[in-house]
Amino acid sequence: MSSLTVTALTKAFGATPVLTGVDLHVPEGSLTALLGPSGCGKTTLLRLVAGFEDPDSGTVALADRIVAGEGRSVAARRRGIGFVPQEGGLFPHLTVAGNISFGLPRGQRRDGGRVGELLRLVGLDPSLADRSPHQLSGGQQQRVALARALAPAPSLVLLDEPFSSLDAGLREETRQAVSAALAATGATAVLVTHDQAEALSMADQVAVLRSGRLVQLTDPRTLYRSPSDLDVATFVGEAVVLDADVRGGTAHCALGAVPCEGRWPTAGPGCSCARSSCGWRRPGRPAPWSPGSAASTSTATTRASAWPSPTGPR
Numbered sequence: 001m002s003s004l005t006v007t008a009l010t011k012a013f014g015a016t017p018v019l020t021g022v023d024l025h026v027p028e029g030s031l032t033a034l035l036g037p038s039g040c041g042k043t044t045l046l047r048l049v050a051g052f053e054d055p056d057s058g059t060v061a062l063a064d065r066i067v068a069g070e071g072r073s074v075a076a077r078r079r080g081i082g083f084v085p086q087e088g089g090l091f092p093h094l095t096v097a098g099n100i101s102f103g104l105p106r107g108q109r110r111d112g113g114r115v116g117e118l119l120r121l122v123g124l125d126p127s128l129a130d131r132s133p134h135q136l137s138g139g140q141q142q143r144v145a146l147a148r149a150l151a152p153a154p155s156l157v158l159l160d161e162p163f164s165s166l167d168a169g170l171r172e173e174t175r176q177a178v179s180a181a182l183a184a185t186g187a188t189a190v191l192v193t194h195d196q197a198e199a200l201s202m203a204d205q206v207a208v209l210r211s212g213r214l215v216q217l218t219d220p221r222t223l224y225r226s227p228s229d230l231d232v233a234t235f236v237g238e239a240v241v242l243d244a245d246v247r248g249g250t251a252h253c254a255l256g257a258v259p260c261e262g263r264w265p266t267a268g269p270g271c272s273c274a275r276s277s278c279g280w281r282r283p284g285r286p287a288p289w290s291p292g293s294a295a296s297t298s299t300a301t302t303r304a305s306a307w308p309s310p311t312g313p314r
């Protein structure tokens with residue numbers, strides 16, 4: 001397993017910029033969720049890491065080895081990356097065993113024991129080995145796709161919205177099986193999703209993308225409690241936005257006095273709040289409050305720290 005480091009990654013299709021200066025570090029053995037609205041560039045980032053596209057500038061490194069950028073472009077099949085596409089992408093003419101064996105090194109392809117091990121790893125009964133993909137449920141197909149991706153012991157596993165085509169019940173069950181399999185192998189993984197609950201419940205860290213830029217990279221709890229701006233706050237959780245007077249680390253608002261953590265969400269150019277009373281910091285305007293400026297009084301917006309937290313990370 002390797003860490004993944006993406007540095008200043010930029011990609012445009014024609015004149016349209018899709019990713020702009022993305023920096024991302026995924027520590028070895030951890031799961032990072034790439035979260036963002038449709039069209040923000042999640043899949044493009046995954047495809048640049050996988051080697052299906054080349055960046056315009058910036059680098060992609062696995063452990064210390066640059067695989068894209070700075071004049072290098074290691075072929076996708078030589079990066080040692082497992083890829084699980086949106087709908088599994090199983091070969092319909094091969095059995096489950098045939099699909100999984102496809103991911104194994106040549107010498108192990110006839111090893112039924114290894115296929116059985118991989119099926120058990122993703123929570124499936126080895127008796128399914130002789131079935132065709134169409135004889136499996138959607139969730140089972142996704143698990144076989146993960147088993148195939150894990151078969152060659154890849155340095156990194158990329159999952160592109162692997163649960164999006166499943167119904168709610170099956171989605172939860174499949175998420176748990178996939179989380180367990182990734183944790184059991186100690187895999188480094190990147191999961192693309194636009195499902196906030198999925199990102200918060202499965203990932204060790206969440207990377208929030210917006211319009212091709214990484215706007216926040218942190219653990220799920222911090223993301224929920226201290227979103228970097230109003231858009232992240234409303235995108236990541238159900239948010240009620242209140243005006244508040246902030247004095248000495250306490251926000252006085254319609255909910256009463258709510259303790260504030262030491263960091264404010266600050267509004268960048270993307271703040272969508274048009275109210276004249278909004279205290280989100282705008283470029284060129286001083287911060288309404290910062291740790292140590294206990295005497296400052298201002299109007300500000302934050303997520304109350306007393307609110308319920310999301311399900312913890314795996």
Ligand SMILES: Nc1ncnc2c1ncn2[C@@H]1O[C@H](COP(=O)(O)OP(=O)(O)OP(=O)(O)O)[C@@H](O)[C@H]1O
Nearest residue numbers: 013014018036037038039040041042043044045194
């Ligand atoms: N090969 C391509 N050629 C031209 N434009 C592309 C190409 N691939 C992606 N795009 C554009 O880049 C933008 C980002 O697409 P991308 O698929 O990365 O977004 P996404 O965040 O994964 O979206 P979704 O959640 O809907 O899958 C979109 O506007 C898309 O139309």
